[in-house]
Amino acid sequence: MEKIVIRGGTPLKGKLQISGAKNAALTLIPAALLTEEPLTLRNLPRLADVDMFGHLVNQLGTSTEIEGKRPEVFGRVMTLKAGRVTSTTAAADIVRKMRASILVLGPLLGRCGEAKVPLPGGCEIGARPVDLHLKAMEALGAEIEVSAGYVHARAPKGLQGGRIDFPIVSVGATENALMAAVLANGDTEIVNAAREPEIVDLAQCLIGMGAKIEGHGTGTIRVRGVPRLHGDTYRVMSDRIEAGSYACAAAITGGDVELIGADARDFEAVAEKLEAAGVSLEQTDEGLRVRCTGGIRPVNITTHPYPDFPTDMQAQMMAMLSLASGVSVLTETIFENRYMHVGELERMGADIQVSGRTATVRGVKRLKGAAVMATDLRASMSLIIAGLAAEGTTEVLRVHHLDRGYERLEEKLSAVGADIQRASGD
Numbered sequence: 001m002e003k004i005v006i007r008g009g010t011p012l013k014g015k016l017q018i019s020g021a022k023n024a025a026l027t028l029i030p031a032a033l034l035t036e037e038p039l040t041l042r043n044l045p046r047l048a049d050v051d052m053f054g055h056l057v058n059q060l061g062t063s064t065e066i067e068g069k070r071p072e073v074f075g076r077v078m079t080l081k082a083g084r085v086t087s088t089t090a091a092a093d094i095v096r097k098m099r100a101s102i103l104v105l106g107p108l109l110g111r112c113g114e115a116k117v118p119l120p121g122g123c124e125i126g127a128r129p130v131d132l133h134l135k136a137m138e139a140l141g142a143e144i145e146v147s148a149g150y151v152h153a154r155a156p157k158g159l160q161g162g163r164i165d166f167p168i169v170s171v172g173a174t175e176n177a178l179m180a181a182v183l184a185n186g187d188t189e190i191v192n193a194a195r196e197p198e199i200v201d202l203a204q205c206l207i208g209m210g211a212k213i214e215g216h217g218t219g220t221i222r223v224r225g226v227p228r229l230h231g232d233t234y235r236v237m238s239d240r241i242e243a244g245s246y247a248c249a250a251a252i253t254g255g256d257v258e259l260i261g262a263d264a265r266d267f268e269a270v271a272e273k274l275e276a277a278g279v280s281l282e283q284t285d286e287g288l289r290v291r292c293t294g295g296i297r298p299v300n301i302t303t304h305p306y307p308d309f310p311t312d313m314q315a316q317m318m319a320m321l322s323l324a325s326g327v328s329v330l331t332e333t334i335f336e337n338r339y340m341h342v343g344e345l346e347r348m349g350a351d352i353q354v355s356g357r358t359a360t361v362r363g364v365k366r367l368k369g370a371a372v373m374a375t376d377l378r379a380s381m382s383l384i385i386a387g388l389a390a391e392g393t394t395e396v397l398r399v400h401h402l403d404r405g406y407e408r409l410e411e412k413l414s415a416v417g418a419d420i421q422r423a424s425g426d
């Protein structure tokens with residue numbers, strides 16, 4: 001197993017390219033199932049999850065062709081063509097490894113009138129049920145049966161437009177509802193929809209493919225079903241969580257980094273907290289310049305759905321705030337088990353107390369390098385951020401979590417001066 005070895009203490013300086021967004025890519029790939037014509041996705045990040053989703057749609061009959069295989073270039077172009085859907089049963093081994101696989105449900109039902117998808121199960125950060133995805137499909141007329149670990153969904157006469165009223169905001173359920181509704185018969189209203197920029201990216205791609213959608217980016221999305229979609233070329237949005245993560249890395253090292261391609265408009269709640277913590281942000285022609293010269297100030301953060309502070313940035317901010325000049329209080333409201341990084345940050349000298357959903361972070365003067373264990377994607381990134389500022393050597397084990405969501409992390413960080421390497425590990 002590989003590990004990442006960091007010798008901390010170097011302020012990061014220079015330009016760092018932000019990749020296409022994982023969470024947008026993972027909903028745009030299944031969108032290709034909605035048409036028999038090719039969908040070309042540009043700026044697709046090179047990530048383990050993207051490769052795995054490619055395999056999942058291949059197994060359903062979609063061909064995937066990759067341009068730009070040159071490893072020195074970030075991102076790539078993938079053309080997906082689901083000329084004929086040859087299977088409506090998603091592969092259990094892939095679905096169990098990647099929760100986002102549930103996003104084939106809506107497109108398969110919409111296009112083929114049936115889908116059999118294994119229950120994705122929980123993961124390190126929480127139980128993550130899929131009841132809202134299933135209720136959304138039922139609201140569009142699907143019959144759902146859950147047995148032997150599989151969701152069987154059928155709509156033999158095709159899906160019918162309807163009203164989907166979500167009791168809580170769910171990104172994935174909104175995406176599934178949207179992809180199911182675009183080919184349904186009649187109009188659909190999705191109420192209490194997620195407003196994340198990745199939803200807007202999906203809607204824009206679907207519109208380019210001929211879908212009729214309004215209200216994306218607000219809490220109510222209206223869809224007028226069309227009989228078919230066509231192919232298109234679409235550029236995946238830039239990854240706001242990757243950008244936020246590298247902003248924390250730049251700040252904790254007292255660095256000065258320009259995040260190329262970062263879009264501050266997708267970033268407001270994070271930007272507000274970074275600025276409150278003493279980090280200077282400046283929009284440039286190419287992206288976002290992040291500087292921190294006067295040390296980190298404490299801030300309080302509560303995670304909520306967009307446009308509020310994203311849960312996917314909580315761990316990285318916590319790492320940064322562990323060196324703040326006072327006490328910060330972080331509250332996680334989205335996932336019930338998203339403090340797995342706390343114990344590992346404590347190994348490096350952080351002072352953090354968790355009580356239920358709240359973590360109290362008392363800033364310390366310094367962190368010390370240690371061998372730490374990554375438990376999930378963002379927890380892993382928080383350990384990298386801490387390691388970049390820590391005295392001595394940090395070894396982050398279980399690197400495969402990072403490879404799910406950070407394209408060539410050690411190359412990007414080395415290019416801005418970090419002493420970081422991938423090595424074979426225990």
Ligand SMILES: CC(=O)N[C@H]1[C@@H](OP(=O)(O)OP(=O)(O)OC[C@H]2O[C@@H](n3ccc(=O)[nH]c3=O)[C@H](O)[C@@H]2O)O[C@H](CO)[C@@H](O)[C@@H]1O
Binds near residue numbers: 168334
């Ligand atoms: C691939 C992708 O885009 N992943 C993101 C997506 O995950 P994902 O789409 O899985 O997250 P959701 O927005 O659905 O989850 C929000 C909350 O709703 C609950 N819930 C969700 C669905 C459901 O049927 N029933 C239910 O109770 C979840 O357990 C969680 O507590 O949004 C999360 C919240 O911003 C992010 O952390 C993930 O990075």
Ligand SMILES: C=C(OP(=O)(O)O)C(=O)O
Binds near residue numbers: 123377
């Ligand atoms: C939780 C995350 O992703 P996923 O939903 O793919 O597990 C994440 O990106 O932080």
